[in-house]
Amino acid sequence: MVENKTSSNKWLTLLILCAAQVAVSGDNSTVAVSTATLTKIFGASMDQIQMANATYSLIAGALMIAGGLMGLILGWRRSFRIGLVLLLCSEIVAAFSPNINTFIYGARVLTGAGASLTIPAVLGLVAGNYQGKDQAIAFSALAAASGIAAASMPVAFGYMLDNIGFKVTYLCLSVVFALVLIASAKVNDIEVSATKPKLDFFGIILAAIGLLLVIVGTLKMPVWGIISPITPLSILGISPSVFMIIAGILVLAALLAWEKRYESKGGLALMPAKIIYNRQVQTGLCIGGLFWVGSAAPVSITVPYIQLVGGLSAAQAGMTLIGMSIGTIATAMLLPAKMSSLKVRTVCATSLVGAAVSAVIMAQGLTLEGSNALLIIGQTLMGCSVGAMASQCSIIVTDALDPREAQQSGGIQATFRNIGYAVGIAIMGVTMLTVITSGFKDQVVNNNTFSAETKAMVAEMPSVPFVSDSEFSSLMSMKVDNSDEISSLVEINKTARLASARSGLYAVAIFMLLFLAQLRFLPKRSLMNKKDDVPEASLKEA
Incomplete structure (x- = not known):
């Protein structure tokens, strides 16, 4: 003590x-x-x-x-x-x-x-x-x-x-x-009971699975999309994040029910x-x-x-x-x-x-x-x-x-x-x-200085990456031939990135x-x- x-x-x-x-x-x-x-x-x-x-x-x-x-x-x-x-x-x-x-x-x-x-x-x-x-x-x-x-x-x-x-x-x-x-x-150290409690292995497994599903699904929302998928990975046309989070919540609900039963039996x-x-x-x-x-x-x-x-x-x-x-x-x-x-x-x-x-x-x-x-x-x-x-x-x-x-x-x-x-x-x-995605796309689509091909390319981008100017310029140079347009796209990305x-x-x-x-x-x-x-x-x- x-x-x-x-x-x-x-x-x-x-x-x-x-x-x-x-x-x-x-x-x-x-x-x-x-x-x-x-x-x-x-x-x-x-x-x-x-x-x-x-x-x-x-x-x-x-x-x-x-x-x-x-x-x-x-x-x-x-x-x-x-x-x-x-x-x-x-x-x-x-x-x-x-x-x-x-x-x-x-x-x-x-x-x-x-x-x-x-x-x-x-x-x-x-x-x-x-x-x-x-x-x-x-x-x-x-x-x-x-x-x-x-x-x-x-x-x-x-x-x-x-x-x-x-x-x-x-x-x-x-x-x-x-x-x-x-x-x-x-x-x-502090004293613990001489009678060691039984380890609830089933509860540990449920907790780990449920929390992993919820946390991974939550963390992947910016990558996979909130509801609409922004990558080829989808389930029934919906972002996998939604299904992972729902599955995790259901597993955690099962965990609470299991824990209540386990505790009522003295565990x-x-x-x-x-x-x-x-x-x-x-x-x-x-x-x-x-x-x-x-x-x-x-x-x-x-x-x-x-x-x-x-x-x-x-x-x-x-x-x-x-x-x-x-x-x-x-x-x-x-x-x-x-x-x-x-x-x-x-x-x-x-x-x-x-x-x-x-x-x-x-x-x-x-x-x-x-x-x-x-x-x-x-x-x-x-x-x-x-x-x-x-x-x-x-x-x-x-x-x-x-x-x-x-x-x-x-x-x-x-x-x-x-x-x-x-x-x-x-x-x-x-x-x-x-x-960043909506801001960048809106500015490009509503800018008459860009060609129709560039506007179409931007509109089809599933998401806009949060990267440095040099990395973004390199990314755009793979899709756009006009150097002036690339420079303009980099400038627009700057404002979208700040916002x-x-x-x-x-x-x-x-x-x-x-x-x-x-x-x-x-x-x-x-x-x-x-x-x-x-x-x-x-x-x-x-």
Whole structure:
């Protein structure tokens, strides 16, 4: 129990857990600024780059619910260490990947599998080792660790990618995970039941299949189309994404029915009813997912845009994220340490509105040439907003549960965050694809300077790719002979591409505001103190 631990041991454990969080977040940040490198080394397309960014969320999201249960079976520290071993191996595979497919389906899949054990264990160890304000500080420290990784890793590893190469960069990441693995021997473990719960294999299979179908279908919507197919791949003339998402939802519905039956017979469910059907928990899970939607906006839109349009290197693109990272760190740590009396509804409402406003500012920070100062201002405000979300989301969940359920909820929390990340990327991707395709086609078709052949060619394009001017020029030169028309097409694509990127950010703003109504299920008090320390009147009000 936490009362029997020395303060130094308690905070040493938190330091190691934060180091693991930095390493995992740093890995994702490094992939985010690898656009130019992956294109240069492997000839990767924008679709493949987005898939490389999303595969972690895809695999981790499918397995993290099971990861939360594995901690109760294996022990939280052991589960944590097994995950670190998988993460270490993933960086080695990345370093020696011969092609983009090995990088995506080898290294990134291993990263997701390792994170599916490591991250739920981190959350479980925090829930078990800390209480009250200490728990709020610990959860916020994890958010700050993500911010530190987002600030330092893209710059450091971006510089390494530019100067010492892809292989050495990922081998250095493997060393980081090795050091955290060695230090993990000092992590304070927490007791689990001597009677090990039976592993629900059927539930795990249903959860993995259902989540994979939903997440893949969601991520592929910008590639395959929302309803009408934009590739030759279709089912009954409809985009496969629709069928995958519907099938995934049906499998997840079957999972809920199975879990209810399994739990009624005394089994330890992957998703206990007390967790899944608790309104406060549901809201906390949504806020955790929105944290990743906000965090995904720069990774999926602004960083690729300024690299493709402004010609920034990996290190230069990483530098633009520093403001966002500082905002995340400062807000995540300041709220529980200095503003613990703030009501949870107030913090969450402010963070959602702040994220919406920041997305609009970021949109105005993108220009035809690259970006202006508004981009940094918007990203910094987004960092403050998601930092506030991060300070609340986990404590919202654990406040509503008993200690064992709170520990197990780590896997469910992590799953919802990864689903949020995938949904966020899909929303941005679908919006961007729709806007760039329709905008480009409309401008060309309504421009009388183009020949009938060129207009017909453009009208038949299933979609317009989000690529650099040189790549788009090369693409058009394969279909158009007139050099003047090619130049005009490139100029039109510039404006359509900018409108596309801005629209993706506007979609994020709308998405954030839609969730304000969900906050009515939160108590009208601060959650950053022990319930015993909260006045009885406040508890009754909640």
